[in-house]
Amino acid sequence: IAMLFTSTGSLELGRSGFGHIILDKWSEAMLAAHCLGVLWLVLFLRHLQYCTIGGAVSNWYFTRKKRHALAQTPVLTALGTALRYHAGSIVLGSFLIGSLKLIRWLFLFARRRCRMCSKYCPAGDRRNCLLRMCCCCLGCCLRCLERFLQALCRYAYAELMISGRPFCFSAASAFKTLTSNIAGAAALRLVGSGFLFLGKIFVAVACGATGAVILLSESPYDEHLYSIAAPVTVIVIAAFSASLLVFGVYNMAM
Numbered sequence: 476i477a478m479l480f481t482s483t484g485s486l487e488l489g490r491s492g493f494g495h496i497i498l499d500k501w502s503e504a505m506l507a508a509h510c511l512g513v514l515w516l517v518l519f520l521r522h523l524q525y526c527t528i529g530g531a532v533s534n535w536y537f538t539r540k541k542r543h544a545l546a547q548t549p550v551l552t553a554l555g556t557a558l559r560y561h562a563g564s565i566v567l568g569s570f571l572i573g574s575l576k577l578i579r580w581l582f583l584f585a586r587r588r589c590r591m592c593s594k595y596c597p598a599g600d601r602r603n604c605l606l607r608m609c610c611c612c613l614g615c616c617l618r619c620l621e622r623f624l625q626a627l628c629r630y631a632y633a634e635l636m637i638s639g640r641p642f643c644f645s646a647a648s649a650f651k652t653l654t655s656n657i658a659g660a661a662a663l664r665l666v667g668s669g670f671l672f673l674g675k676i677f678v679a680v681a682c683g684a685t686g687a688v689i690l691l692s693e694s695p696y697d698e699h700l701y702s703i704a705a706p707v708t709v710i711v712i713a714a715f716s717a718s719l720l721v722f723g724v725y726n727m728a729m
Contacts, residue, residue, distance in 0.1 A: 518569035526557040529633030564642035568628040579617045675718040682714035
């Protein structure tokens with residue numbers, strides 16, 4: 476769809492081999508709205524995953540007789556509950572994160588343009604250094620705020636799947652719970668992230684070692700393969716990428 480909107484513009488040639496597409500105001504607005512909609516949809520699906528995993532894990536954790544009380548398909552049950560009762564909360568959370576991402580991207584774009592313009596600006600180096608320092612501080616604050624809201628949304632989804640309250644009340648309750656035991660939450664997060672990282676490294680190294688043994692001992696690889704460096708590297712990268720997806724579920728469950 477984005478390529479369709481882009482194709483409606485007129486091609487204006489520049490120097491040899493280069494050019495750019497000129498769009499009218501309506502096409503630019505529709506293209507921008509489409510990009511924002513795609514970003515919102517991607518974030519909605521990501522937050523729906525957070526909510527589903529939070530509901531499934533919390534249901535398992537707070538159920539005493541797990542064999543008899545839990546559903547046969549807890550993930551599908553949590554997904555149905557999230558879509559039926561909490562779709563509006565997920566839309567709100569993804570909209571907040573998407574808006575903050577958009578603001579941060581616009582700020583980064585403006586900072587890059589200002590940095591390019593400062594090369595031709597006759598102002599002194601002291602003023603440019605002060606401007607760069609302020610831009611770096613503001614960009615760091617926006618990034619920290621984005622990471623904070625992402626973490627808060629994850630805990631808020633778990634809270635609303637447990638209590639069934641709206642997003643704002645669940646976020647406030649999750650924030651109160653985190654701040655009341657922030658040292659324990661930080662320690663749990665740190666230790667859990669460390670073990671997950673070690674697990675990813677172990678999976679990648681184990682797969683690479685297994686692939687190296689097979690390439691060195693099995694025919695026809697041991698006879699016709701000049702070096703095992705390239706295939707073992709590909710195996711390690713593929714195994715590490717797969718471990719990111721699998722261990723990402725455990726990371727969301729913490």
